[in-house]
Amino acid sequence: MREESEGELKRVVIIGGGPAGLMAATQLLKSDCEIILLDQKASVGRKFLVAGDGGFNLTHSENKLELMEKYDSDWMKQAVRTFPNKDFIKFLKQIGIETKVGSSGKIFPEDEIKPIQVLNAWKQHLEGRVQFQLNCRFVNFEGNELIFERDGKTEKMSFDYLVLAMGGKSWPVTGSDGAWTQLFEQKGIALTPFQASNSGLVLYENWLGDLEGKILKNIRTSCGNQSCAGDLVCTNYGLEGKPAYAINGALRKMEKPLFKVDLKPQMPLQKVFEVLKKAKNPSQGLKELKLGEVAVFWIKNFVSKQRFLDPKELAKAIKEFPIGIKGFRPIEEVISCAGGVSGAEISESGELNKFPNVFVAGEMIDWDAPTGGYLIQGCVSSGFVVGKAIKLSMINE
Ligand SMILES: Cc1cc2nc3c(=O)[nH]c(=O)nc-3n(C[C@H](O)[C@H](O)[C@H](O)COP(=O)(O)OP(=O)(O)OC[C@H]3O[C@@H](n4cnc5c(N)ncnc54)[C@H](O)[C@@H]3O)c2cc1C
Numbered sequence: 068m069r070e071e072s073e074g075e076l077k078r079v080v081i082i083g084g085g086p087a088g089l090m091a092a093t094q095l096l097k098s099d100c101e102i103i104l105l106d107q108k109a110s111v112g113r114k115f116l117v118a119g120d121g122g123f124n125l126t127h128s129e130n131k132l133e134l135m136e137k138y139d140s141d142w143m144k145q146a147v148r149t150f151p152n153k154d155f156i157k158f159l160k161q162i163g164i165e166t167k168v169g170s171s172g173k174i175f176p177e178d179e180i181k182p183i184q185v186l187n188a189w190k191q192h193l194e195g196r197v198q199f200q201l202n203c204r205f206v207n208f209e210g211n212e213l214i215f216e217r218d219g220k221t222e223k224m225s226f227d228y229l230v231l232a233m234g235g236k237s238w239p240v241t242g243s244d245g246a247w248t249q250l251f252e253q254k255g256i257a258l259t260p261f262q263a264s265n266s267g268l269v270l271y272e273n274w275l276g277d278l279e280g281k282i283l284k285n286i287r288t289s290c291g292n293q294s295c296a297g298d299l300v301c302t303n304y305g306l307e308g309k310p311a312y313a314i315n316g317a318l319r320k321m322e323k324p325l326f327k328v329d330l331k332p333q334m335p336l337q338k339v340f341e342v343l344k345k346a347k348n349p350s351q352g353l354k355e356l357k358l359g360e361v362a363v364f365w366i367k368n369f370v371s372k373q374r375f376l377d378p379k380e381l382a383k384a385i386k387e388f389p390i391g392i393k394g395f396r397p398i399e400e401v402i403s404c405a406g407g408v409s410g411a412e413i414s415e416s417g418e419l420n421k422f423p424n425v426f427v428a429g430e431m432i433d434w435d436a437p438t439g440g441y442l443i444q445g446c447v448s449s450g451f452v453v454g455k456a457i458k459l460s461m462i463n464e
Pocket of ligand 1: 429
């Protein structure tokens with residue numbers, strides 16, 4: 068049933084035109100093979116563009132070891148070691164995209180470069196060599212045959228290598244709907260259930276007050292071994308912002324999720340105590356500490372009267388303010404998801420142990436990382452590893 072490929076050329080089919088699939092294709096450009104990229108949407112890179120609507124952190128400028136530490140999976144740490152931020156930045160430069168380092172160390176495209184220009188430059192780099200087949204929905208693979216739907220009809224296509232880079236489950240409107248998980252379960256491939264990651268935190272109603280839109284500035288959240296400084300934004304359901312996203316992993320592990328906020332991280336406990344002790348009353352002390360409206364509301368509503376009146380206890384409460392959460396935002400709304408294909412199911416090169424010549428890359432794999440460029444970096448690193456492995460396999464055959 069092979070729809071003949073040109074001569075003896077090997078055919079690599081990539082499913083999914085997100086950063087992982089695009090980078091896998093990029094690695095194969097110089098190989099003597101046919102490259103076909105299928106996507107169920109009418110255009111590729113839709114989530115990449117959504118990411119561009121926000122900060123569009125393409126990667127982070129940290130050194131390799133610091134970068135690797137941001138990933139919770141050994142597989143992804145190795146992928147990032149193989150293709151780190153510097154290599155991605157070099158690739159972007161090669162396709163005409165200059166980058167800059169933001170004050171927080173995140174890497175952005177230069178000011179005048181829009182996300183669509185980054186995507187177009189990447190597509191142009193691939194065009195001519197990669198056959199893009201859009202509006203094609205992958206359904207299954209059997210042996211070396213791929214089954215997909217186009218215009219409501221089922222079609223088949225043979226492959227020598229198959230790369231599955233269909234993304235996670237957040238923002239399904241961009242095409243990554245997680246529907247592939249059913250097929251993987253049927254095929255006996257172990258998956259970790261998807262969970263919201265880099266998600267806002269949903270608080271109990273009594274914590275919300277009239278705080279919507281207010282910002283809790285310069286605080287530090289901590290939970291387990293995760294901690295992050297920055298600003299939290301109050302919404303009508305809870306909290307958004309990097310210090311909320313960064314502790315998702317530790318919160319997910321807790322039966323009754325609870326985190327702590329240091330409401331005055333710039334000042335040590337002893338100094339906070341001294342300011343409170345000198346003040347004529349606790350409310351005046353809070354003013355002198357320049358705590359904002361949200362912090363004062365929470366302290367006044369959730370610290371017992373006895374602790375409030377004792378400067379030592381109040382200082383402790385300010386430095387380690389505990390907040391229990393009701394949960395996370397629905398997976399459809401969040402930036403990324405944890406979960407996916409278990410690391411035990413894939414080789415070092417991302418090949419499925421049970422299905423030789425079938426590889427997975429990007430958010431389909433079970434790994435988690437904070438926002439700030441680490442997500443796109445993880446996706447391109449995994450795409451690189453998979454593309455390189457296929458390239459080597461073709462040379463060695
Ligand atoms: C709001 C938001 C902001 C973000 N901001 C950032 C940021 O600033 N920095 C950062 O590093 N990351 C950011 N991210 C995360 C980043 O965009 C993702 O981690 C990344 O796009 C995932 O890449 P991927 O290649 O694994 O999958 P995706 O980009 O999700 O691509 C998967 C592709 O597979 C296709 N597909 C799925 N199923 C099928 C099927 N059955 N048949 C055919 N095609 C299929 C989809 O149509 C899609 O094109 C953000 C994400 C969101 C939602």
